[in-house]
Amino acid sequence: MSQNMKNQVTHRHWILVASMLAMFMAAIEVTIVATAMPTIIAELGGFSQFGWVFSIYLLTQAISVPVYGRLADLWGRKRVFFIGTGLFLTGSVLCGFAGTMGGLILFRAVQGLGAGAIMPLTSTIIADVYPPKERAAIQGWLSSVWGVAAIVGPLTGAWLVQHFNWALIFWVNVPIGLVSMLLLGRYFPESKSTGAHRLNLTGSGLLMLSASALLVALLQAQSLAGWIVGGLLLLALLAGAMLVRHERRSAMxxxxxxxxxxxxxxxxxxxxxxxxxxxxxxxxxxxxxxxxxxxxxxxxxxxxxxxxxxxxxxxxxxxxxxxxxxxxxxxxxxxxxxxxxxxxxxxxxxxxxxxxxxxxxxxxxxxxxxxxxxxxxxxxxxxxxxxxxxxxxxxxxxxxxxxxxxxxxxxxxxxxxxxxxxxxxxxxxxxxxxxxxxxxxxxxxxxxxxxxxxxxxxxxxxxxxxxxxxxxxxxxxxxxxxxxx
CATH class of the missing domain: 1.20.1250.20 (MFS general substrate transporter like domains)
Known part of the structure; x- marks a missing residue:
């Protein structure tokens, strides 16, 4: 943590609350959706696409995580957190309005692109405002959110789909995310690197291509033809090799x-x-x-x-x-x-x-x-x-x-x-x-x-x-x- 930021932070407990709310929002998303999927499939149909509802979320989340990490160092934690959380909430609202399984999968992709910012940025924000000796204990508080979500998620999902429309399992994220953003906007002092503000677009593109091809091949290996899986793995290898070569020569x-x-x-x-x-x-x-x-x-x-x-x-x-x-x-x-x-x-x-x-x-x-x-x-x-x-x-x-x-x-x-x-x-x-x-x-x-x-x-x-x-x-x-x- 920089000394400058340390002197500016006066309400660390509210920053912790905001981070825990954001983490809870991302954690409960997994368990609450899994509980409601049978009801969603019964209404939208498309059981053959069931796996993509989860796979596309994991895929877009994974490939966007490193990009958000670099953006947070260049543009500042708060701005990038707002971009990611806003994208996640937009995807959540759109998921509730999905009328087909294809639409739901598309909006889950948007959700995943936003979720890629939440996990790393909440941990980074905590690391910024707490000194090294306190970080482990505070990270323990963040981890406890997953335990709560594991219990609350299935129960909440089952109750919502039984008494209300299944769209609420996605919309329940909105107030949680807005409160988290408001708290961080009010109490977290923005701080960022003073270096050159450039994003490595070529490296980001190669990383997305390599990671996407690899994850699709691994996650869908049983449902894709062998030559398609082999082609995806080859594409992942080639894009990865190009990424390594580019990174060695890149100034950023x-x-x-x-x-x-x-x-x-x-x-x-x-x-x-x-x-x-x-x-x-x-x-x-x-x-x-x-x-x-x-x-x-x-x-x-x-x-x-x-x-x-x-x-x-x-x-x-x-x-x-x-x-x-x-x-x-x-x-x-x-x-x-x-x-x-x-x-x-x-x-x-x-x-x-x-x-x-x-x-x-x-x-x-x-x-x-x-x-x-x-x-x-x-x-x-x-x-x-x-x-x-x-x-x-x-x-x-x-x-x-x-x-x-x-x-x-x-x-x-x-x-x-x-x-x-x-x-x-x-x-x-x-x-x-x-x-x-x-x-x-x-x-x-x-x-x-x-x-x-x-x-x-x-x-x-x-x-x-x-x-x-x-x-x-x-x-x-x-x-x-x-x-x-």
């Missing part, structure tokens, strides 16, 4: 060269890439175990996942005290060990295991993720200069999103390969056991075989998650063995 690189020269910044990005990938082992595939193997309900699956969202902010808050008493490295290593333990415990799940076991294991994984992610973020923010803090924070968020897409693709491929080898005579066996109507028509003996083989296949998915957790342990050793200054 999109990602500062110091990111690639600093061991801390490299470790922070690599660690969040692995955290995002490992997280998908539970977020995407644990519900399959609960509903498919155990025969649980969607509510039970959602409740077990909520345990991860509860463990995350609790550990994030605890990590602040640990960093002050020990070091960045110790806290990151402890978080990695918890992540390994929780992922390893998933391997002990059996068909007869009580559902609450999955919740306990999810909680342990959440504590590991909360501890490691917060430590990596604080270490990076405390290392980066003020002039590049925005883009460095954005790079952390981008790495986690990219890791989530990579993790989903890798683990999905592992699951599909195992199912193909173990159950070659069945087409889409997971869908058959997940669907109540289809499951009733499967012979008991055949159902037992399918459940056993699907369970073994899911175990291999959890093995991949464990391996990624071990890799985070290696990366954690690159973090400095010192306390926050």
């Amino acid at each position: 690189p999109l990602f500062p060269l110091s990111i690639w020269r600093s061991r801390v910044l490299l470790a922070g990005n690599a660690g969040n890439l692995l955290i995002g990938a490992a997280m998908m082992g539970i977020s995407a595939f644990l519900p399959t175990w609960i509903q498919g193997i155990h025969g649980g309900t969607p509510l039970q699956a959602g409740s077990m996942l909520a345990m991860m969202s509860i463990g995350w902010p609790l550990a994030s808050t605890l990590s602040a005290r640990l960093m002050q008493r020990t070091s960045y490295r110790f806290t990151a290593l402890l978080g990695s060990l918890l992540l390994i333990a929780g992922s390893g415990l998933l391997l002990t799940l059996q068909r007869e295991s009580p559902i609450w076991h999955a919740g306990v294991f999810a909680f342990v994984i959440g504590t590991g993720m909360g501890m490691t992610s917060t430590t990596f973020l604080i270490a990076v923010q405390n290392t980066a200069d003020f002039a590049i803090r925005g883009v460095c924070t954005a790079s952390i968020m981008f790495s986690r999103m990219l890791g989530s897409a990579l993790g989903t693709a890798i683990m999905g491929a592992v699951l599909n390969y195992n199912l193909l080898v173990r159950l070659p005579q069945y087409q889409d066996p997971v869908q058959q056991v997940m669907s109540h109507s289809e499951r009733q028509h499967i012979a008991p003996a055949g159902l037992e075989i399918m459940l056993d083989q699907i369970a073994h296949s899911l175990h291999w998915v959890f093995v991949v998650s464990v391996l990624m957790a071990f890799m985070s342990l290696v990366v954690s050793r690159l973090i400095p063995a010192r306390r926050p200054d």
Whole structure:
């Protein structure tokens, strides 16, 4: 934090409230929309496009995060936050007026473009107004928003679609976003880099092209033809190579060269890439175990996942005290060990295991993720200069999103390969056991075989998650063995 800004800030608590409101708005968007999607599909139709409602939001959010980070350093945090939040709220309003599934997907893209500013900018603003010793504790408060959203989102979404029009699940963001903008407009003193005000448009375009091609290939691999996926991956590789070449020659690189020269910044990005990938082992595939193997309900699956969202902010808050008493490295290593333990415990799940076991294991994984992610973020923010803090924070968020897409693709491929080898005579066996109507028509003996083989296949998915957790342990050793200054 610059001394000039430190002297201007007199209402930090209101800035924190504004940041938490913005974070809550982005966090609840995921859970509240997922709850309402069956109702939306029943009215708009287009079930075949269901996946794009979520994929397009993730795609546009991910590719815009680094751009907003650089803009925040050039134009100032407040101005860019207003641009991003305004775009997000505009998309939210338009989503409520969507009359077709195609229109909803288009407006979700607009939402995602705005959401790319909210996550990195709220963390950067907090880093600007709080000194290094306080940042970890405050980031814990921001993380707690996700735990609240994990509980409030599904309940609010279910209540709104039951008693009102589904459009309200999008419009509920508007008052929250406006209050956040008003508070930051009133209490946050604008500060920005005094360097040249230029945006690397060529680098931004190449990054968007490379990231878009990669994420579309990964997220839609199962629904696209093989040659299309291959073409997208080749395009991502070529655009990435051109980006690297351009960045080396650019006077104003999109990602500062110091990111690639600093061991801390490299470790922070690599660690969040692995955290995002490992997280998908539970977020995407644990519900399959609960509903498919155990025969649980969607509510039970959602409740077990909520345990991860509860463990995350609790550990994030605890990590602040640990960093002050020990070091960045110790806290990151402890978080990695918890992540390994929780992922390893998933391997002990059996068909007869009580559902609450999955919740306990999810909680342990959440504590590991909360501890490691917060430590990596604080270490990076405390290392980066003020002039590049925005883009460095954005790079952390981008790495986690990219890791989530990579993790989903890798683990999905592992699951599909195992199912193909173990159950070659069945087409889409997971869908058959997940669907109540289809499951009733499967012979008991055949159902037992399918459940056993699907369970073994899911175990291999959890093995991949464990391996990624071990890799985070290696990366954690690159973090400095010192306390926050």
